[in-house]
Amino acid sequence: MKNKVTATFVFALLVTGGLLAMYFLPTLKVDGYTLRKVDLLSDLRPEPVEEVLCDSDSLELLPVVKPVFVDTCKTGMVCIEDYSDSTMRGMSRFYDALAQRASSRRPVRIAYFGDSFIEGDILTADLRAMLQSRFGGCGVGYVPITSRIAGFRPTVRHEFSGWQSHSVTDSIGFNRQLQDLSNHYYVPSAGAKVALKGQRVYASHLESCDESSFFFVASDSIWLSAVTNQSDTVSYAFPGNGALQVATVSGNIRNVEWTVERFDSAAVCYGVTMDGSDGVVVDNFSTRGSSGQQLGGVPMPVLKAYNRLRTYDLIVLQYGLNVASEGITNYRYYTSDMVRVINHLKEAFPQASILLVSIGDRESKDEAGNLRTMPGVKNLVRYQQALAAETHIAFWDLYQAMGGEGSMVKLVESKPQMANYDYTHINFRGGKHLAELLFESLVYGMEQHEKRKAYENE
Template sequence: MNYLKHSLWLTLIVLAALLAAWFLPGITIDGHTMRRVDLLSDVRYAEPEEEVLPDSLLPKVAKPLFVDTCRTGMTCIEDYSDSTARGMSSFYDALEQIKSENRLVRIAVFGDSFIEADIFTSDLREMLQKKFGGCGVGFVTVTSMTSGYRPTVRHSFGGWSSHAVTDSVGYDRQKLGVSGHYFIPCEGAYVELRGQKTYASLLDTCQRASIFFSNRGEVSLSVRVNRGEAQTREFAPSETLQQMQVEGNIGSVRWDVNRADSTLFYGLAMDGDRGVIVDNFSLRGSSGLSLRTIPVSMMESFNKLRPYDLIILQYGLNVATERGRNYDKYQKGLLTAIDRLKKSFPRAGFLLLSVGDRDYKTETGELRTMPGVKNLIRYQQSVASESGIAFWNMFEAMGGDGSMATMVHAKPSMANYDYTHINFRGGKHLAGLLYETLLYGKQQHERRCKYENE
């Protein structure tokens, strides 16, 4: 028998099958597109996969009222604020007033899993506090799924029923706090925060510690500072947001709920009595549109206790897709969310960060920036322009196309192998870029004000 002939036919059949496999549609498993079989990949001309919309089809963006002369290599903030001054100028003025008025400057950073566990915000906080004064980790939710690996505070708790806007069922939107959460105490409920020195400085002690709650019934709370003797306070029913606050050289603080009738808790804070405070309001899976569901009355009440000078919005990871072309509905929703925030926090300036680079593997296994990312950035820039706030192109600051892959493969790595999320090293890198941009913007603002007053 001629086995050579059979072997030849078998080889031809396998070769034909592999060549035909190229024409099969791509397979996606759990969000990951499998690489297609292509025996001719080395000789085939690469087909362009860009689906970035032409400029004429993207939203229009007006020119900023003031355009700073940006240093080479720096991505500057584009300030689209008008006479309402909801951009950066009031924030820059507030920073300058720290010296003369010994005041607090508060920054809130609302975002998604990109800043979860205090990534990015921890280093931005440290840089600003070293420059302008301040201490403490700021706002912390009563419970957290990231408490075990958030390095900026030691956070322990027990006896709580937790609810969030991202829950599919079982939450009441009318009860939501500013972070998108609310917490109901059970018997023996407690929460403790302890400062630390292992990651970032100025977090081991603070001067003020607070807990925020609303109660329709009577409340009894006990607090122990530095594990000393407990202090107990009673609170009568109230229609407004309340806080219990203690002062001193605070390294740790523990709150125990002795009695709480019809009471909702929202979070805690460890702050300084002057300088800069940076609050991290990260919410995994959020697109930013959930900000529309938080009651305005709650945000207004929070503003009375904790007014912000700057609100930074970081969203986009849960919006951008590989082939995303039209984000009109998202643009409309984000404009509504910003408008509600502006009404609730009337003295705050606003800075919208673009989505960062997000890479994916093409069918040939090549890493590329998602075209939908670039389209989304233009929509976000248009949102900033239309709402009269400031905008920072974080994608450009990162390095543009393929910068996430560069961060992933850096030694040591600055991002995760999902080519979407940064790690703490990457967070420190990006925080440094924004910090330098903020300082440069402040200098430009002061020069402009001096010129206008001459």
Template sequence: MKNKLHYTFFLAFLVTFGLIVLHYLPEIKFGGKSLRKVDLLSDIRSEVSDSDTISVDTLPPLPVVKPAFVDSCKAGIECIEDYSDSTSHGMSHFYQSLASVKELKRPVRIAYFGDSFIEGDILTADLRNMLQKEFGGSGVGYVPVTSKFPGFRPTVRHSFAGWTSHNVTDTIGFIRNRQDISNNYFNASQGAYISLEGTGKYASNLESCTSSSLYYLTSDSLHVTAQLNGAAGQDFRLKGDSTLQCVTVKGNIKSVKWNIRNASSDAIFYAATMDSDHGIILDNFSTRGSSGQQLSGIPGSILRKYNRLRKYDLIVIQYGLNVVFEGGIDYTYYKDGMKSVISHLKNCFPETSILIVSIGDRETKDENGNLRTMPAVKGLIRSQRMLAAETGVAFWNMFNAMGGDGSMSEMVNAKPAMANYDYTHINFRGGKHIASLLFDALMYGKEQYEKRKAYEAE
């Protein structure tokens, strides 16, 4: 038989040659669709990258992902921790107010609440002075009608007569729904007066002011006069109202004396002020022996009226000396109690920034008689930070800013001393030191806020 095996190889050659020729044929369309190109070597041919076959200019641009702004904390500063939530009670409102202080038609106001640590304007006097030097403003702010220690406060000359005083710390006779923002109220007898005089003893921006107001609550008519700089009194005959009111005088005020000429027996008086019409006003609200929980007892109607008559941009809450105790570790009960205080303030001041300042260092002696930081201090600070986080406000760790463990001893032993020998309270020199630390934290926080706003606007 004749061998025909070579025909198989010849047929394979023809098929291969035909497929190669088909590869070079022009594009063929059928029914509007292009037929797939014959490519005998497609299984072994290397992949052709898109960049070799498609023009880069024809591709859509990749989306630019902008990284989030990252806040930093500069070395040497104990930064403010902001836990603000959707209710915006962190520091943003205050920083924005500082940034626009020259455009505002009112001063930027701070309400600084605390215990005996800030009594007599300790710490707050220097913080006020630093802020007023930076942003303008003058005057000592809100001064309750009477004081148990009027000569202790070096930032204003304060005199008064003819008053019956009521304070939240009174054991009997205090009616809670009559109190003002400073936890006080006062009744006037015939000839009662309150006198405030500026002084340059502590800071030059306290020598004079441009505005003074008298805050009161009465349902009946009221007759008062205001004497500016010892001149003849300006006469005010005022109508009664069911809510908080104030009467204001303006001028170049170095001293002001408010005289109560005629008032009903149920008239309640609260404070007189020395303010400016621009810049910074810082009001000191110190209550000796307080834990801060008394603030929830101030009537909401009173606080909401303050928000209209005397709008605050920042509320500072600094307590702890009367809460911490030897052996205390868990202060959850205190944190939970203060939640109602923060909620009350947020409801009454819906746009105001709120800053919780922790307790500072406090020292006691151990069993060997050696001074050391009371261990309970750190437990309280932990609860104060948790309070800020759980209520969506800001927090500043004063203990760390002071230097942490043993810092109160260092302040007591400084030359000259910056704290008292109870290893608990600072003096005015210590107040100036801590005020500078808080001022730096506020200014750095404002700087970071403005950088973040500019970055987000790009």
């Protein structure tokens, strides 16, 4: 029997070779139909690339999509976190006001609200000096008619006589409808006086100012006088209208004394200012024992009148010492009230940026008597951050800026000492240290804001 394997292989090879060779035959047509080319390797060949020629003007070019600008933060810096929405109640309006201050007809104003942590102009004195050195301005800003810590405040010499003083923290006798944005009011007797003298011992730009104002409400006629630099006297007569009014004297003012000469019926007074006509003004509104909730009780007409007469570009809220507790971890009850306070301020000051500064570190002793950060502090910081996010304002974590856990102990033990032995309050050296941190964050935030604007305008 013959072996046909070899013949079969040769036959298959010849057939395959013939089929491969047919690929190179010219295209054939039969009765007008083009026969398909025989291509045994068609499945292995790549698809041909068809070039389409067209007029380039007919192509629709898609726009280049710019990546989103991403804010950065320097290593080691605690930056301001901005939770603003379309209402722009974060930091942008304040930054824009600083950038446009040269064309503005008034200074850029900051209202810094807080508790005893900033009492006596601690922290705000150095923040004011830094801002005025960088952006211009002079004067100590707003000073209440009277103060129980007048001798403790080094940024202004403050003297007064002939006043009944009322504070929101008074246990009795406080009329909430009479208070101003400082949560105080002062009832004069005829001849009541308040005097301010600029000081250069503690901080710069305080020795003199450009103008001084006196804020008051009178239901009938009231007569005032202002003596500047112990020589120049200006007299004022105002018809009472029951609304907030202001008397202002201008010049190179080193000291000023305001006197309520007489009034026909009830009058209530609030504060005296020493301001620059441009640059930056920082007003310290500290109320010992306050949690910040009291601001929600200031009558809206009073707040709106202040916005008209003393417009603020930035409102800072720094509270927490009178809220944090050893055993409390849930502070929703507090932040719920503060939502109403912030919305209250938003309505009264529609152009202002709002910055919430958290509570700083505060120490307490554990069962063994060892100092450690009060447990409630960390929880309160997180609730305050959530409050800022909920109300779409800005937030600065003072606790982390100080150094976090146990940082108050380090301030107390530092040489020279920067905090008090109550392990709760800073002193003026500590205030300067924290003011430097906040100032750095503010300036860096402004630089980032300007970069973002330039990028978006490209």
